[in-house]
Amino acid sequence: MFQNRAEALALALPAAIFAAAVFLVPVVILLSDGFRVPTGGWTISAYTDFFSNSLNQAVFLRTLRLGALVTVASAVIGYAAAFAIVSLEPGAKGKVTGLVVLPLMISPVARTYAWIVILGRTGIVNQAFQALGITEAPLRILFSETAIFIGLLQLFLPLMIISLISALENMPKDAIPAARVLGANWFQVFWKVVLPLTKEGLVIGGTLVFTGSLTAYITPAILGGSKVLMLETLLYQQVAVSNNFVAASVIAFILIVMSFAANILLKRVATARNKQRSQA
Amino acid sequence: MSDASYLSLEKLTLAYGDSVAVANLDLDIRKGELIALLGPSGCGKTTTMRAIAGLLAVKSGHVRLDGTDITRVPANKRAVGLMFQSYALFPHLSVYENVAFGLKLKGMRGTELDTKVQSGLKSVGLSTFANRKPAELSGGQQQRVALARSMVMEPKVLLLDEPLSNLDARLRLDMRTELQRVQKETGVTMIFVTHDQAEALALADRIVVMKSGKIEQIGSPEDIYNRPTSSFVADFVGFENIFPLENGKMKTGAGLIDLSGDLSSHLSSGAPSAAGLAWRPRMVTLGTGPFQGTVRGTSFAGDSREYLLDTALGPIKAEVEASQPAHALGDALTFDLPAEKAAPLLRFV
Amino acid sequence: MSDASYLSLEKLTLAYGDSVAVANLDLDIRKGELIALLGPSGCGKTTTMRAIAGLLAVKSGHVRLDGTDITRVPANKRAVGLMFQSYALFPHLSVYENVAFGLKLKGMRGTELDTKVQSGLKSVGLSTFANRKPAELSGGQQQRVALARSMVMEPKVLLLDEPLSNLDARLRLDMRTELQRVQKETGVTMIFVTHDQAEALALADRIVVMKSGKIEQIGSPEDIYNRPTSSFVADFVGFENIFPLENGKMKTGAGLIDLSGDLSSHLSSGAPSAAGLAWRPRMVTLGTGPFQGTVRGTSFAGDSREYLLDTALGPIKAEVEASQPAHALGDALTFDLPAEKAAPLLRFV
């Protein structure tokens, strides 16, 4: 029924052309500045320069690590939450999804300020910890990498959950029972059946979270107390303070490559489970 | 645990939400036994199987396997295999990988795995389809993948939900033989749902007939086939001429009629408390006998020919060898419901 | 258009990607005819139906309906109905809405619609399930919804892909009757795939037997059942004892053996160019005859009992009435392959 190439193109091309014209072309032109020699010709020296600086290396690695941590955490929590939501009755499902969506509408700045209230020295968490006797003195959670992690997770987890809900919803109904009776424990069910069947949701959710974490500016700035440099901070410095758009485009390109790599890696992870040797 | 109750269901009640699908079901199955589960569409066969496999929370009652109460044991720890009526193949895996799935989870690897999978595929005739995805298979091919996938696991109990329904008669015979071979080799206890009576008769040690979530009769194939205890089972296994008894008389379209002497004595000696009588079409004698009928319908069934007769008793179905001379629509015939062939029914439901 | 070719397939070739599933198929079907499509799993039955319905692009050849070439007519303009082997019920719609779907598209509304849907549901015995979603039904119930959904549409041509495979024998009989009623009332041309020979024999005007994407034989139920033209069809319809002929001699496990005089003359008069001979198990005479065998297997089949014999000719299957005295494993028996019953095969494949 679906072998008509012209039909397929007619459906897919408007979106592709639109994205290419409105988005891809201008961005590529801008990014190409980072590869240009002012006197003409092409070079990657801006990139080798960038990475030869040990500060930049450290920032790069930290950004990568934090992005990866937030992505993995949101994937793990996201699957559990999406799974739970999908298994609810239709009415409850809508309401819970609404609750998940709610925080997305809070201005990110306001949200980080709320974390200051929660995580501060006199904040709710420290009060609770002290009341429960878990800690003696207030913990310094705020203005650290941990605070950034918490802030980013809260910022992006809903995106992951929502992406996964739609992928989980249409999963073939008997796939999980079938895996169960074939001896799979819940971990194996997830890894071998749920993950590959929802990979599109994971890839989109994971890319959103990872990219979001890489390019978040306000959360690291406020919750990290600017003690923790991230690539986006460097990018922002180049744009906002130094007005150096070429240097900015170099960092931007590095961020894009990281996101793209993450995207591909996610696809791999989700598919790896079923690339199996068949000696047939 | 006695040998007679390797797998036992005790007062099993199963429900979807508030609607009870299986009620208070008791069933004991011997080790290595081959049970056929028969019953009308929607009577609870699949539901029962899902509960045995651990896929459906039990509302009340127990499932015991080999002496252990497994009612709350998770599905993956039960060593119970299930072939789904809907196949439930993994769409993202090839045929090979579908069959290998459970074996790998058992830790099987390398040549051992490959040999096992290949022989599984071979036994269902799909060796050349190993690399296809389920979506690229015909209905019957998909069903065979599902069958192979559940059989290679060699579980303690294998539940097969209409395993052969989408296969042609020829292939079904081969698969039957295959099932018997596996059963003999591994001694697995097997419950299979089938709507094909020949299959049930040929394969099963015992047949369980269900009706509306309850067991209606359990017995050997011969029992079920020749000695149905209720009008429901009789009808279900093909006794199409069924009459209730009232005060020793047969209630028909023509009112209560006295039983012939033969029949009467046949009954009083064999089944004094009978509530009804039943004859298969094949048991009806045509061309001779006390009753009169007119041919209203006829159909060919290979070896035999079936007639639908309009009679004073009501409609009667009769079947005769195809080699006998054929009757035409409208022909008037005499017939008999022979006493010695009648199946006496204990319950009329 | 002649009346004999209301629906015709001309040199139809169908493929998935590069792999050809149906090759050069020719078939003419009369208006109002009821065709059964038989063939082993994976032979191309579903594929052919999908092409007739317009769901599969035709690689080469033509489909004509009522004189018009509909090869390129879109599926929704063909007035061809199809009941999917996989049911393809709409998961978001209730049973009622599933059945009403196509009728609404025709513009039917109000009481007319309701009457129609209700009667469709009634005919498949699902009136009380109208408000359920497909996921809340048993396998057989789902199948009946699919059946009702395609039947209420009253298309010119109705294609049914294994319509009754998940129904119990009793219900299947009712559904058969229902199909016949609809067919009679609406005069619809019907092609149905079935693996149940009784069904094909009882319902079909003609039977088409397919093998590997080609038609192997077309004929009346009697033809197919009694006069298979090839060893493939013979085997498929249950002639389990098949021997090739070589230079007028029968090739067996014991080498070439001369035909008995009876058989020889039977052949030379009826089918001088026969390439093989076939007997159903039921045609084998036990207890008398020129051949010797030992019982190696036995199985009960309700009315009858089957024996598998080890003989010099090779394994022989014989079937006798269950009422006859039973033989035990290891018993030595004489048997005959009666000349007058042998089906001569024109092709040996």
Add this chain to the structure above:
Amino acid sequence: MTARSLFIPITLLLVIAFLIGPFLIIVAASFSAGETLAFPPQGFSLRWIAKVFTVESFRASFGMSLFLAIGGTAAALILGIPASYALSRYKLPGAEIVRTIVSAPIIVPGIIVGLALLRYIVVPFQVGITLALFLAHTALVLPYAVRVVSASLDNLRSDIEEAAVLLGSSRLGAFFRVVMPNIRGGIMSAFILGFVTSFNQVPVSLFLSGPGVRTLPVDMIAYMEIVFDPSVAALSSLLAFLSIGIVFIAERFLGFSRYV
């Protein structure tokens, strides 16, 4: 069994507490009498809520943001749903390329997108800022529309479309009657993600603002630059409740096809 039946409520409780915690602080602050966020809130007053409505620039930029979020998301869905359909139902030559192109906007930092569009679309083609914003937001939401909807479509059996066509539906009709209702979850997700992304979009909109044209989040950030008073919290709460309303309406709207 019990472990499993506890899993769902406990997971939901923890996750929702984590996600909603900060939101509750914000809501509490919206109705507090104090000058900062605090928990427990300091007194009760509606003055911050009232103040939101007196800030004139919020009104104009709110309208702009709402237009962009709804219009841009709708446009992206109109472009994206057919594309995702083509990607998951057809053997499309160059499918990977198409997928990459339409997904690209999510992996490019917003600042760069805004600047690139300013330099290479707005200035050379003299495109109006409103239009430029609309195009940019549509492009930004497009990946969600395509990918999230694909995730749903991939798992949806395709034989039901064939069934619908055979029952007399056109191809398009089959899409609306049996595909849409079954991927409503995906479309809803795409809509929510798109709406939120667009509505909260700051970096792209920074450069794509012009005389008289600004989006609400940019305005809010400017407002908060120097002084943070709970009116921003109040505005956030109002927006959150508004978004629930919009999601609800979208639900009804998308759910409509059920009754067609």
Add this chain to the structure above:
Amino acid sequence: QEKTLTISVYALAQDEYKQIVYDPFQKICGCKLVVETGNSVERLAKMEANKANPVVDMAVISMADALAASRAGLTDKIDTSKLSNFSKLYDVAKDPNGDGMSVGYTFYATSIAYRSDKMKIDSWADLLKPEYASHVAWPNVTTNQGPPALYMLGLALAKDTPDLKAPIEAVGAKKGEIVTFYEKSSQLVQLMQQEEIWAAPIGRFTWAPFTKLGFPIAWATPKEGQTGGMNVMTVTKGSKNRDLALQFMDFWLSTEVQTKLAEKLIDSPSNKDVKLPEAIANNLTYGEETAKSLKLIPSAVALDNRAGWIKTWNEKVGQ
């Protein structure tokens, strides 16, 4: 046809500006005023992009950005003869960058807001005292308060080189203790309220909310003095409405308008004729003396050293 003047301003207090400046001016000139808002960077970037075909006629930016703009050829000399209020300006506001391309309309002091019950601030260096450092928020180098604060710390440490190396190192050495390097001054009120911090260098224009917290919070007068910043007006090169722009600037600089803006605590006046009651004056940076005493970083120094400051900062503080 009605004339249109397009101005580019900071996004702050637009409702008040509209009421005090824009609407009255539209009445006077009979023209239409279109306002673009945003922070300096993005507005400069847009001006740069539109250089060939300017959209904005007049822009309000920081002193240092004004020099950057003039270096980039985005602004024109201001014909001060057309500004009737020019002579009323404090001297420091008349031509802050010495290139004739900008006029200051407001300035502000930057000093330290602190909890007088918890600490005593006599010098900028006091913030780094061991007993105080862990209760201090310091402005990030990328904020407007960052470099001036570092500059003052340099003075306190007697190592006031333009590269700010010594103060950045001093701050870097305390980075573990210092609570946060803030990006947005708006969070300081929150932190002060929660007693996360006791002190932070801030601009005077953010002072008011601190006074409402109910804590004893004081404005420090360190011995090194206060620093601060100035915002200026510029005219876009190639503007087609230059005269209208100048008329608008003149209106904004008038005693009446500057007074009203000051009374609303929006901008401290650069017009010396503005007279304010003490209650208002205390919350602003008011008076010739104050204006003269502010230790401002010269724009050229800021521009030429910005990249270096950030680099040093990233290495010492961001690492």
